[in-house]
Amino acid sequence: MYYRLNPQCKLVSGALRGAIYDFRSGRVYSISSSALKLLSQLQEHQLADVVDAEDRLTMDYLDKLSSQGLGAIFITPPSKDSTNNTNTNEKQLDFLWLEITSSCNNRCLHCYASCTSQPSDNSVSHEQWLSVITQAKQLGASAIQLIGGEPMLYPRWQELVLKAVHEQFEFIEIFTNGTLIKPEHIKFFAENHVSIATTIYADNAEIHDLVTQNPGSFQKTLDAINMLTIARIPLRIASIIMKQNESQIQNIMELCYRVGVEVNMPDVVRPTGRGANTSIVPEHYKKAPISPPFFTDEESFNLAQQYHSCFAGRAAITTQGDVIPCIFAREKVCGNIKQHSLAEIVAANSPLQQCWHTTKDCLTKCKDCEFRYACTDCRPLAQSMSETGDWLACTAGCSYNPYTGKWEESE
Numbered sequence: 239m240y241y242r243l244n245p246q247c248k249l250v251s252g253a254l255r256g257a258i259y260d261f262r263s264g265r266v267y268s269i270s271s272s273a274l275k276l277l278s279q280l281q282e283h284q285l286a287d288v289v290d291a292e293d294r295l296t297m298d299y300l301d302k303l304s305s306q307g308l309g310a311i312f313i314t315p316p317s318k319d320s321t322n323n324t325n326t327n328e329k330q331l332d333f334l335w336l337e338i339t340s341s342c343n344n345r346c347l348h349c350y351a352s353c354t355s356q357p358s359d360n361s362v363s364h365e366q367w368l369s370v371i372t373q374a375k376q377l378g379a380s381a382i383q384l385i386g387g388e389p390m391l392y393p394r395w396q397e398l399v400l401k402a403v404h405e406q407f408e409f410i411e412i413f414t415n416g417t418l419i420k421p422e423h424i425k426f427f428a429e430n431h432v433s434i435a436t437t438i439y440a441d442n443a444e445i446h447d448l449v450t451q452n453p454g455s456f457q458k459t460l461d462a463i464n465m466l467t468i469a470r471i472p473l474r475i476a477s478i479i480m481k482q483n484e485s486q487i488q489n490i491m492e493l494c495y496r497v498g499v500e501v502n503m504p505d506v507v508r509p510t511g512r513g514a515n516t517s518i519v520p521e522h523y524k525k526a527p528i529s530p531p532f533f534t535d536e537e538s539f540n541l542a543q544q545y546h547s548c549f550a551g552r553a554a555i556t557t558q559g560d561v562i563p564c565i566f567a568r569e570k571v572c573g574n575i576k577q578h579s580l581a582e583i584v585a586a587n588s589p590l591q592q593c594w595h596t597t598k599d600c601l602t603k604c605k606d607c608e609f610r611y612a613c614t615d616c617r618p619l620a621q622s623m624s625e626t627g628d629w630l631a632c633t634a635g636c637s638y639n640p641y642t643g644k645w646e647e648s649e
């Protein structure tokens with residue numbers, strides 16, 4: 239007789255304990271080191287070779303797993319697991335951020351790109367941006383975002399949108415502070431199926447304008463939100479919390495609800511660019527710490543063994559042409575589009591591909607954790623929170639110790 243895990247379940251070992259990933263329910267079950275050892279042996283050997291039939295404790299444990307549908311007894315050896323497919327197809331470029339300008343009419347206290355009204359030197363030329371859009375499409379990208387700085391300060395932003403339309407991008411988004419949106423732009427967005435993302439920091443001018451350091455910006459952004467919602471332009475509203483607007487979390491969510499835009503919990507300021515200024519760190523509002531329960535599905539489980547949960551298939555291009563894996567990873571330059579084609583920059587084994595392949599198996603501590611294929615990751619945040627600035631540091635704020643199997647005191 240044989241005892242095997244359900245083919246829809248996967249056993250993952252940590253340094254001490256283990257976990258059963260159940261793709262049917264999506265749950266990840268933590269198991270003790272002895273259960274891990276037992277189940278590992280049972281996947282290779284006959285039941286009688288591993289468990290003494292008189293050992294009621296172990297047989298009861300296996301019965302319990304069976305009653306949950308996690309495993310079963312077989313008379314003949316079940317065929318070897320064929321679903322253990324870690325050969326996910328090679329990821330291609332899918333989503334591109336284009337930071338078309340580093341200038342901005344706001345001067346937000348927290349801006350990760352440290353934007354000011356000054357244009358930057360050595361910027362990518364208009365022809366290069368047009369070419370990048372075509373190259374990205376040829377490489378398989380289907381989604382593009384124009385961002386900045388304030389992208390609507392880039393004089394020929396509409397031509398870039400038209401180029402993306404011409405190249406048949408499925409999703410075109412402009413991430414704008416909204417202050418420059420005029421009625422004629424609404425028509426342009428509608429005609430070209432452009433989605434908009436914008437940001438509010440409060441439900442009132444006093445606090446919003448304190449964050450943006452631009453008097454009158456709240457009213458302009460709110461007017462833009464109203465025009466966009468009336469015209470039914472797809473719109474999402476982001477919000478970032480820092481000390482100056484910590485009182486506004488509920489108000490912001492209520493404002494989103496009132497204007498009919500999906501309500502999301504605001505994010506916490508990240509310590510990048512001007513956001514690294516410690517005087518803007520919120521006193522109480524914190525990112526929820528990593529903690530169980532973890533959830534999974536087969537596709538993300540397979541992907542997590544080969545790719546970073548967030549970077550895979552994505553790239554951001556800065557005003558200077560630097561290619562970085564995401565807009566917050568400012569230092570992680572993987573090439574420059576003024577020197578190389580996008581195809582060269584995303585080629586196999588390139589620095590960008592190495593970023594895409596930064597799985598949790600590469601990270602300090604996480605590599606020994608049994609939850610590593612279900613736990614998400616933000617590399618730029620982990621790096622900025624690491625005392626040594628380590629790119630491969632464990633996720634910030636995780637209190638799990640895979641060597642003792644214990645969740646230690648959260649900060």
Ligand SMILES: C[S@@+](CC[C@H](N)C(=O)[O-])C[C@H]1O[C@@H](n2cnc3c(N)ncnc32)[C@H](O)[C@@H]1O
Pocket residue numbers: 342348349350351385386387388389413414415416435436437476477478505506507508509510511512513514
């Ligand atoms: C850099 S802005 C560019 C688009 C546009 N200018 C705007 O502000 O909406 C994109 C988003 O990044 C957010 N952001 C900027 N600095 C940040 C930081 N240090 N931490 C978290 N989010 C930040 C902004 O609040 C905004 O929602």
Ligand code: SF4
Pocket residue numbers: 342343344345346348349350351352353386387388415450
């Ligand atoms: S966060 Fe956006 S609006 Fe604020 S300064 Fe940066 S680019 Fe400008």
Ligand code: SF4
Pocket residue numbers: 528598603604605607608609610613614632633636637638640
């Ligand atoms: S952050 Fe790393 S150590 Fe913590 S639970 Fe996730 S994978 Fe495990």
Ligand code: SF4
Pocket residue numbers: 548549564565566567615616617618619
């Ligand atoms: S890696 Fe972090 S900062 Fe970058 S896109 Fe993902 S969650 Fe955002």
